[in-house]
Amino acid sequence: MTDSTIIRFDKVTLQYDGDDAVLSDVSFEIEHGKFYTLLGPSGCGKTTILRLIAGFIQPTQGDIYLSGRRINDVPANKRQVNTVFQDYALFPHLNVYENVAFGLRIKKMKQAAIDAKVKEALRFVNLTGYENREIREMSGGQRQRVAIARAIVNEPEVLLLDEPLSALDLKLRTEMQVELRELQRRLGITFIFVTHDQEEALAMSDEIFVLNQGRIEQSGTPTDIYDEPINRFVADFIGESNILPAVMVRDYLVEFAGREFECVDGGFHPGENVEIVIRPEDLEITAPGEGKLKIRVDSLLFRGVHYEIVGSDEDGNRWLVHSTRKAKVGDEIGLDFEPEAIHIMRFGESEEDFDKRIEEFTEVGDED
């Protein structure tokens, strides 16, 4: 634990009576002032983690620390944490000002202090001048900002955001992503943002925790997780990928699709069964005789920026290619890729062992 650690989960398990554990042995550290995202499919335990941090529920086992202090038994209203809920939970009968002021009135703060704080919070979310508006007169994006203002007016150290953008249409959603990210930087507090949308997570976060069935599969920066997924679940969940069974001939040499390929990963047993990942944008189309593999094109779709080509090699493996070059269905084409494009995943490797191996064995390309 470092000085900048603000939240720590130590082997937290949560179980509702008699049911299977919703969270199993979850441990992580969250640092002050960063943007974190909990990413995972519906039902994996994202909201549960937020509820534990907020203090709405208590762990069945394990400990939760806030700024170094164990808070398992500290009630929600005594924690320096605020939540923005998925449905915003605004009071429809109160105007913007009173929605934001609500918590401060409960704390019996003086009117002049409330005025100053509400004004500041509304300024932060670009809603200055909207004080007297009714909630029903506000758009989706504006309601979202009121909900955020209501949370930050309490000056929390940590802001929890549970899928706050999921109700917005795509354009507004993209705008709000940029806005939220800027807001976090300006406030300088910790945001813990929940989403099931991998693109949103990659675009917004300093750190991502990828969750699956109540466990953290992998944590790291967006590029760590995209470039070096720990296993098939993460590789599949974060972006589109080609995942194939493979055998490590020896370190830095891997066999798949009936051929051997140079790669940049080591730390394996000779002959070890592994899986490899190659991202579709790392594959380049060549003439049939050239390149490292040959595929037959099964389908072609134009995606605006690139063509999405699906084909199969002689071993029957399916390949997904993103390319600005076109190909015809039924054509044979070659595929080329760099050794760095092959990422190797070991079965059942823990995140700790994975990180150690990557650090120790990955060769960093020095040619460019």
Ligand SMILES: Nc1ncnc2c1ncn2[C@@H]1O[C@H](COP(=O)(O)OP(=O)(O)O)[C@@H](O)[C@H]1O
């Ligand atoms: N009060 C509860 N009682 C029993 N099971 C619950 C309760 N709340 C949530 N769960 C279960 O816990 C799991 C995780 O839920 P949740 O954290 O809400 O998932 P997410 O937010 O990732 O979609 C789900 O399987 C859900 O059905």
Ligand SMILES: [Mg+2]
């Ligand atoms: Mg949820």
